[in-house]
Amino acid sequence: MLQIKDLHVSIDGKEILKGIDLEVKAGEVHAIMGPNGSGKSTLAAALAGREMFAVTKGSVTYMNENLLELSPEDRARKGLFLGFQYPVEIPGVSIVNFMKTAINEHRKFKGLEPISASDFLKHMREKKELVGLTSSLTNRSVNEGFSGGEKKKNEIFQMAMLEPILAILDETDSGLDIDALKIVAQGVNQLRRKDNATIVITHYQRLLEYIVPDFVHVLYKGRIVKSSGKELALELEEKGYDWIKTEE
């Protein structure tokens, strides 16, 4: 589904990612861990198409297509979803309007008619329940004045609404209380299918107890320095990153 080869990404001429290789197949869950500033969010944003992150070298193939040639909106319409580490507040745009517009843009891309008002409401109600989002929240402007945890829940809600093929969740667990964490994990698990995949970026082993990964990768200074099974997360939790740094 996703093949990243020797990916180099710079911001303002400064190289952040220094050759990433990663392959994600349908049905898999990958976890990416790594110390602060190692480039995890940069990788996620580059995959989602943020222009300020310039790809200087390497390739990314998504569903047999050159991902890097696509606009951010086309990536999304083809099933890529990024759960932001820092969701953006958009005053004046209601969540309802935002999601309706997004869904209709996805439908237009597929050659479908806009969704009917009743279907939209039904869809919305279902997904709200799934992630435990209240109407008082969805009637508000996107993320405006939301608590940290509410913002993260809203990311999962959007994911549920858009039903992506490849979801990249950038620290969606941080800032969530235990109950919310379970709800979020449950949401992710319910959306798991044979033909989709998830990349979770996290600092905590805790999340991986609920969303069990097939692979755990350690990103360090712009490179994946270690990849292993789910037991790697436990080891990291115990020992921190120092042993990897010295191993390097």
Next chain:
Amino acid sequence: MDESALSLELKRDLISLFRQNTGALETNSGRILNLYRERAFHDFDKLGIPSTKNEAYRYTPLEKYFQGNYDVELNANPFKIDVGSVFKCDVPELDTDVVLVLNGFFHSGNKTGQLSGGVIVCGLNEASVRFPDIFHKHYSHYADSEADGLVALNTLFAQDGVFVYIPPNTVMEKPLQIINLSHSLKNLRITRRNLIVAEENAVANIVVCDHTLCNQRYLANSLTEIFAGENARISFDRLQNENNLSTQINHVFIHQLQNSLFNGTSISLHGGLIRNNFYARQDGPNCETNLNGLFLCDDKQHVANYVLVDHASPHGTSNQLFKGILDNDATGSFNGKILVRKDAQKIQAYQKNNNLLLSSAARMNTKPHLEIYADDVKCSHGATVGQLDNEALFYLRSRGIGEKEARFLLMYAFANEIVSRISVPILKERIIELVDKRLRGELSKCNNCDIRCG
């Protein structure tokens, strides 16, 4: 005054225009209208057309808009218009009483006279004759012709417009919609003068729509005086949508007595040059004044808003919120002032101007300021000029929303803060549609109008 050679020339031309037509003007107008011309003449002779050296007009280069040949109509145009069809033009299905003002003259086809509850809506000139007592008590009492040459110019040439009177303890049943139309085969200079009097405890909703029916150059100098008696509540919303060759100068003088409320929202969509001057004076305690403005402009449009809220009495509140989106070579300015006089204690006055520039050539000059002589007041002012938020844009696009649509959503959200303040619900819905179209570039000044010209 600071006068350039050009402004001197413009002044001379206008003065000779007045001299040539004094006879006709005075014969066509009621006595009270004529009463104020002499003083206006004196003031205009002193002040002339404000040049950019005049601080209040620093960013509005008016002179060039005054140049060129314009016709002047001294009599109402006999042009027949079906009010019903024009009415569909911009705010359909709005359950309002409608009056049409054609080239500055109250249209003869208007159904007028007394509405329910003794509300009077008629032509200004007619009112000066039929209701001399009320008229004399208010006309030219609030518009200060010493402050601005254009105010003096308006009073000098004033002939007609709309007169609205809401008696004490009367609630206007329906909103009143005033449609200002410009229609002629030649370039035209238009003077409009309105007077709105809401007596104590009166409630009035007034909507003004400005339109042009043809692609001529229009130069309109409009002035509205509004009196809010004790406890009166007035909403005064305005939609400016004229052709982009037109120049619209628009003065609104609001005079409020104690406990009165004034809500005004102006939406400027099309128009070559739009200059709005708002002067609100709180002349009794506990008044509330809310002035909002939204302008969406592109090409070579210029939209300028000037606001003065004069807190002359204690315990008043005022809010000014003006927002603009400027694209292409459009320019705009905001010049807002809160004046709190010496004995006006316990005032809360706020002022904000936010602008979005969509192109590198668009320019916005903003100058919010406070002048405070009382010590126990709460005031704040602020202004921003910025671009669309790139983070927000990316967030929307990352959900599959195309760039154009994403930009639209952000602009719409920006504009909606003003639109949501419009007090008449159906008008609000219609304005939402218009703003939507305008932001998508689908609204040309005429295409929503049933009357096709040329």
